[in-house]
Amino acid sequence: MFVLSGYDALLIFLMLSALVPVLALTISSLLRPKGSGAFRTTTYESGVDPRGDSWIQFNIRYYMFALVFVVFDVETVFLYPWAAAFNQLGLLAFIEALIFIAILVVALVYAWRKGALEWT
Amino acid sequence: MEGIDLGNAFAQSLSGLGVPADVARALWLPLPMIVILLTVTVGVIAAVWGERKWSGMMQQRWGPTIIGLGGSIQGAADGVKLLIKEDIIPIKADPWLFTLGPAIVIIPVFFSYLVIPFGQGLVLSDITIGIFFIIAVASISPIGALMAGYASNNKYALLGGLRAAAQSISYEIPLALSVLAIVMMSSSLSTVDIVEQQETLGLFSFFSWNIWRQPIGFVIFLISALAETERAPFDLPEAESELVAGHHTEYTGMKFALFYLSEYANLILASLIASVLFLGGWSFIVPLEPLAALFGIEAANPVFQVVNALVGISVTILKATFFVFLAILARWTLPRVRIDQLLDLGWKFLLPVSLFNLLLTAALVLLSNTLKTTLPLYLPLVIFVGLVFVAMSLQKRPAAKPTAARA
Numbered sequence: 001m002f003v004l005s006g007y008d009a010l011l012i013f014l015m016l017s018a019l020v021p022v023l024a025l026t027i028s029s030l031l032r033p034k035g036s037g038a039f040r041t042t043t044y045e046s047g048v049d050p051r052g053d054s055w056i057q058f059n060i061r062y063y064m065f066a067l068v069f070v071v072f073d074v075e076t077v078f079l080y081p082w083a084a085a086f087n088q089l090g091l092l093a094f095i096e097a098l099i100f101i102a103i104l105v106v107a108l109v110y111a112w113r114k115g116a117l118e119w120t
Numbered sequence: 121m122e123g124i125d126l127g128n129a130f131a132q133s134l135s136g137l138g139v140p141a142d143v144a145r146a147l148w149l150p151l152p153m154i155v156i157l158l159t160v161t162v163g164v165i166a167a168v169w170g171e172r173k174w175s176g177m178m179q180q181r182w183g184p185t186i187i188g189l190g191g192s193i194q195g196a197a198d199g200v201k202l203l204i205k206e207d208i209i210p211i212k213a214d215p216w217l218f219t220l221g222p223a224i225v226i227i228p229v230f231f232s233y234l235v236i237p238f239g240q241g242l243v244l245s246d247i248t249i250g251i252f253f254i255i256a257v258a259s260i261s262p263i264g265a266l267m268a269g270y271a272s273n274n275k276y277a278l279l280g281g282l283r284a285a286a287q288s289i290s291y292e293i294p295l296a297l298s299v300l301a302i303v304m305m306s307s308s309l310s311t312v313d314i315v316e317q318q319e320t321l322g323l324f325s326f327f328s329w330n331i332w333r334q335p336i337g338f339v340i341f342l343i344s345a346l347a348e349t350e351r352a353p354f355d356l357p358e359a360e361s362e363l364v365a366g367h368h369t370e371y372t373g374m375k376f377a378l379f380y381l382s383e384y385a386n387l388i389l390a391s392l393i394a395s396v397l398f399l400g401g402w403s404f405i406v407p408l409e410p411l412a413a414l415f416g417i418e419a420a421n422p423v424f425q426v427v428n429a430l431v432g433i434s435v436t437i438l439k440a441t442f443f444v445f446l447a448i449l450a451r452w453t454l455p456r457v458r459i460d461q462l463l464d465l466g467w468k469f470l471l472p473v474s475l476f477n478l479l480l481t482a483a484l485v486l487l488s489n490t491l492k493t494t495l496p497l498y499l500p501l502v503i504f505v506g507l508v509f510v511a512m513s514l515q516k517r518p519a520a521k522p523t524a525a526r527a
Contacts (some may be wrong), residue, residue, distance in 0.1 A: 010245055010384060011246060012149055017231045021227065021378055024203075031204045032203075042210065050274075054273050054278045060196050062377075066289060069289040073292065073296075079300055083301075083304040086304045086485060088307075108471070118460075
């Protein structure tokens with residue numbers, strides 16, 4: 001079977017959960033009526049005629065958050081093996097992680113001072 | 121410490137009928153999964169009913185009353201109704217992404233139930249990366265929300281989708297860091313190991329539940345989980361007074377039902393994870409195994425094993441129900457936050473606090489390993505209770521109402 005135990009169940013469960021929306025939409029498509037008329041397929045904008053498209057260029061304000069997020073998300077990925085093996089690693093690993101986190105805290109403080117964490 | 125092995129019993133009874141062992145095992149594998157998927161769906165119906173009923177009570181109205189006993193199968197009726205509703209794809213929308221959106225939202229939610237233990241040995245698959253798997257898979261859902269919001273070509277939907285993405289990335293890090301502290305204490309990522317680590321004090325295992333050792337992490341987890349599930353007071357992505365319904369504004373029929381289902385399945389999932397991580401998962405206040413040993417019942421006794429499994433399942437569900445109830449209570453108690461308040465709370469408060477909590481846990485684990493006692497692990501509880509007392513005493517008391525002079 002598989003080298004890693006339990007992952008055969010993972011694959012089957014992924015397929016089964018992927019089947020849920022497929023089944024739901026298929027069964028629904030067999031049962032539901034087909035409506036017609038131009039007005040029902042217009043974009044909803046509180047009952048008035050929609051003004052312009054929404055696929056336009058606009059300022060995604062949180063892109064700075066997204067950048068900081070990438071830094072810290074990678075950090076947590078690095079920290080998970082450290083935490084799982086912490087009991088066997090001892091004091092040295094603790095100090096190393098302390099330095100690692102300190103560097104990232106400096107980055108956080110820098111981003112904070114630069115105003116990257118402000119919703120302007 | 122093995123629970124009942126239904127899989128082996130099934131395989132053996134089949135091979136008694138002359139079916140090869142491998143085929144029997146392959147036949148067994150999908151059965152508990154289908155049971156879990158159906159249970160989750162029933163759980164969603166129950167949660168929707170509970171929420172509507174309780175919301176009604178908090179607002180001095182009845183909530184659903186007509187369909188089923190006290191309106192209890194209203195959710196199922198709504199599901200059937202949505203199943204036979206027309207499916208509208210706006211003419212300006214991108215039809216492929218529009219259909220793919222709800223599917224991508226719901227698949228990771230169901231997929232995450234793979235590693236939730238409902239009792240000893242009652243887990244679909246105890247893969248070694250357990251809780252990390254949930255965190256990894258759960259972060260796929262916001263992509264579906266963003267996809268749905270973008271594909272709708274609707275301004276409300278687009279803003280809702282973007283908010284969902286901003287919110288989920290802001291609260292994922294505090295969430296992951298508070299889980300990290302738990303992982304450090306149990307030295308394992310497996311959800312089963314995390315629960316078993318909370319049963320280490322024999323009859324007094326109640327005090328080894330992680331809520332006592334990780335009170336700061338518990339609060340961080342609760343807040344972040346509320347935000348990740350997009351529940352009030354963090355329901356900005358679908359703030360109905362601003363964005364109509366957020367990323368599912370344009371959705372009708374079954375696609376809307378998928379969003380609805382995933383929202384509640386996600387709430388139940390978060391509650392189950394919270395009970396596994398902090399409230400000892402399937403373990404009863406007094407763990408049954410040492411209790412049975414007191415009365416001279418062996419753990420291998422089949423009757424005891426059945427009772428143990430049933431108690432495990434009920435206790436897990438009860439604990440999860442408690443968290444669902446807490447989420448409903450929060451919804452009607454706290455006003456919705458603004459987007460800048462939301463991001464401030466995530467980045468400027470929860471993130472530093474969770475980093476501090478992680479380092480504190482690391483130091484205390486180190487200390488308790490050196491001293492060979494678990495007592496230092498309870499220091500955060502002392503700190504937490506102290507902080508709560510300080511906060512309460514610093515809080516400005518409302519001036520006493522001037523009593524009207526009475527003649």
